[in-house]
Amino acid sequence: MYLERIQLLNFKNHEELSLTLSPSVNGIVGINGSGKTSLLDAIYMLALTKSAFSQTDAQCIRHGAEFFMIDGVFKETSSGETSARGQQVTCSLKIGSRKVVMLDKKAYERLSEHIGRFPVVLISPDDTDLIRDTSELRRKFFDNMLSQLDHKYLDTLMQYNSVMKHRNSLLKQFYERNYFDKDLLETFDTQLLPLGDIIHQKRHQFIQSFVPLVQKYYAFISESREEVDLIYESELFESSFKYDYSFAMKRDLQLQRTTKGIHKDDFVFEISRYALKKFGSQGQQKSFVIALKLAQFEILQKEKGSKPLLLLDDIFDKLDDLRINKLIEMITNQTFGQLFITDARPERSRQIFASLATDVRMFEIEK
Numbered sequence: 001m002y003l004e005r006i007q008l009l010n011f012k013n014h015e016e017l018s019l020t021l022s023p024s025v026n027g028i029v030g031i032n033g034s035g036k037t038s039l040l041d042a043i044y045m046l047a048l049t050k051s052a053f054s055q056t057d058a059q060c061i062r063h064g065a066e067f068f069m070i071d072g073v074f075k076e077t078s079s080g081e082t083s084a085r086g087q088q089v090t091c092s093l094k095i096g097s098r099k100v101v102m103l104d105k106k107a108y109e110r111l112s113e114h115i116g117r118f119p120v121v122l123i124s125p126d127d128t129d130l131i132r133d134t135s136e137l138r139r140k141f142f143d144n145m146l147s148q149l150d151h152k153y154l155d156t157l158m159q160y161n162s163v164m165k166h167r168n169s170l171l172k173q174f175y176e177r178n179y180f181d182k183d184l185l186e187t188f189d190t191q192l193l194p195l196g197d198i199i200h201q202k203r204h205q206f207i208q209s210f211v212p213l214v215q216k217y218y219a220f221i222s223e224s225r226e227e228v229d230l231i232y233e234s235e236l237f238e239s240s241f242k243y244d245y246s247f248a249m250k251r252d253l254q255l256q257r258t259t260k261g262i263h264k265d266d267f268v269f270e271i272s273r274y275a276l277k278k279f280g281s282q283g284q285q286k287s288f289v290i291a292l293k294l295a296q297f298e299i300l301q302k303e304k305g306s307k308p309l310l311l312l313d314d315i316f317d318k319l320d321d322l323r324i325n326k327l328i329e330m331i332t333n334q335t336f337g338q339l340f341i342t343d344a345r346p347e348r349s350r351q352i353f354a355s356l357a358t359d360v361r362m363f364e365i366e367k
Helices: 036-048 125-132 135-149 151-177 182-222 241-247 249-255 282-304 321-332 346-353
Strands: 002-011 014-020 025-029 067-075 087-094 100-103 120-123 228-233 266-271 309-312 339-343 360-364
Touching: 002 036, 014 036, 025 036, 025 346, 036 067, 036 087, 036 120, 036 309, 036 339, 120 282, 125 135, 125 282, 135 151, 135 182, 135 266, 135 282, 151 182, 151 249, 182 228, 182 241, 182 282, 182 321, 241 249, 266 282, 282 321, 339 346, 346 360
Parallel strands: 025 339, 025 360, 120 309, 309 339
Antiparallel strands: 002 014, 002 067, 067 087, 087 100, 228 266
8 A cells, every 4th residue: 555646735834735656765855844744744644634743633724824635545556566546535624614534535424434544654753752751642652553453442442531531521520519429420430441441451462462573673673782671551450440440539539530540551661671761772762662663564564464654754863874774774675665754864865765776756845
């Protein structure tokens, strides 16, 4: 599967842009601020219906414009042959209206139906935040991956978040109005706990197959200099969880939110049995993040039967020669399918791409 062409209208800093793409390697070059990352974000949104970098959809509308539109055509490849008919995906948003995503000009009733149809993996300079930032960011990363792999997981997660939102709203009402209805609160608990169990089991099963892939890619990138691990932490592993959940009701009322459940899970990254966040060097943290993303790429490929799009944002500027050479080695070995690489230094990209025996197309984005 690859993206044959893409067109942008009023998306971020692009007033209008239309590109016909290589099914192999696409180099996106231009000075900083020209819109290279915005182009990758548009591709990401076509695949996953949301921005990888903006908090709200409205932030994706170019300043002074009233709407944005992204239009692209995806094509399937099988046994080296490309299907003649592509699938057209259009994503648009008008100020004051609801975002619309269409497949072959037919709008989805639920955007979640689109997730996983066109798998994508993004590697960006901010990815080390996964290690340094809060557990919420790590949960989002794994939820994003599992949602691309399993629609049932996405549906269950959306149900869990909806029930928890209503439960938290009820807790706030109890606090503000100084009253309490235990039976009413338990109607939400009877929904929330089974949904949490399903999500917990799926996360646990997934991590067991995902960790060996992370370890494999980390060993490749770092040339087996140290061992790494990934540990899934959850209150639901405790046999007393349901008792602890009910016992936390008083605290929930005081804080006006649900304090126990799978929304408190974390994923701990270790190097040589120490916390990577505290004891890992910048190089080790970068290697771990790349290993995470390459493991994501492989597991999506296995489950979907085709290679995901791989988006590499400003990767040459942030990695040392060893890690760049390892990535180039994988590109040369045709590990990846369609690849998008942004770079602020065109000559460097051309020099690196010159060694590749594959179709490379360069696009220079002007500010």
